[in-house]
Amino acid sequence: MSRGPYASLNLGQAAGDDPGHVLRNRTRMFQALGIPEQGPVRVRQVHGTRIVTPAESPAEALAEADGILVRAGDPWVAVSVADCAPVALVARDGSHAALLHSGWRATRGKIAGAGVRMLAERGIRASEIAASIGPCIHACCYLVGPEVAREFSKELLKPHPGGVALDLPLAIARALEEAGVDVSAITVAPECTSCTGSAFYSHRRDRGVTGRHWALVHLARSSEST
Numbered sequence: 048m049s050r051g052p053y054a055s056l057n058l059g060q061a062a063g064d065d066p067g068h069v070l071r072n073r074t075r076m077f078q079a080l081g082i083p084e085q086g087p088v089r090v091r092q093v094h095g096t097r098i099v100t101p102a103e104s105p106a107e108a109l110a111e112a113d114g115i116l117v118r119a120g121d122p123w124v125a126v127s128v129a130d131c132a133p134v135a136l137v138a139r140d141g142s143h144a145a146l147l148h149s150g151w152r153a154t155r156g157k158i159a160g161a162g163v164r165m166l167a168e169r170g171i172r173a174s175e176i177a178a179s180i181g182p183c184i185h186a187c188c189y190l191v192g193p194e195v196a197r198e199f200s201k202e203l204l205k206p207h208p209g210g211v212a213l214d215l216p217l218a219i220a221r222a223l224e225e226a227g228v229d230v231s232a233i234t235v236a237p238e239c240t241s242c243t244g245s246a247f248y249s250h251r252r253d254r255g256v257t258g259r260h261w262a263l264v265h266l267a268r269s270s271e272s273t
């Protein structure tokens with residue numbers, strides 16, 4: 048429904064788009080995926096490293112957090128992104144997962160490692176985790192200032208015509224490896240949100256006037272057919 052800089056499936060309600068259009072976009076998406084009308088469990092994203100359970104973030108009082116830990120049978124969960132990386136950590140047996148919002152601050156704080164540790168507390172070994180880093184801004188477009196660059200190791204910084212760029216997906220992958228996730232179990236979406244045509248909203252490219260994507264996770268109960 049959304050038009051102009053928000054075209055077309057903007058799911059972000061606080062981004063300046065027509066609220067009615069956003070609601071209708073969400074309804075269409077819920078219907079397409081079979082998500083109940085009340086929508087997925089969400090959090091108030093604050094660029095930190097806190098990860099909560101669905102019960103800790105009720106719709107009437109969203110938790111300030113950047114990750115949600117779920118077990119099979121829990122409600123759908125979602126994080127909102129436009130350049131920041133959505134990261135899904137899923138136990139190979141489908142019993143538990145974590146969905147994370149990892150911009151540079153949460154990446155610096157190693158939210159991905161925090162997710163691995165919380166899954167470990169539920170009995171999931173790092174070797175049993177499959178990780179997916181979704182579309183986000185890549186080093187081709189993520190020019191950063193010295194105040195950001197100094198927070199990351201040299202390996203994660205790439206030359207850029209304008210200075211130095213941060214390789215955000217690589218930084219997240221390295222944090223996952225440090226936490227024990229096998230490198231072969233980490234999938235990085237190849238798309239850069241900023242320069243992959245008009246397929247993605249990009250906060251950086253569009254100077255803040257843009258929509259939001261959602262990344263979603265739902266683990267069916269083992270008795271449900273999926």
Ligand SMILES: [Zn+2]
Nearest residue numbers: 187188239242
């Ligand atoms: Zn790019």
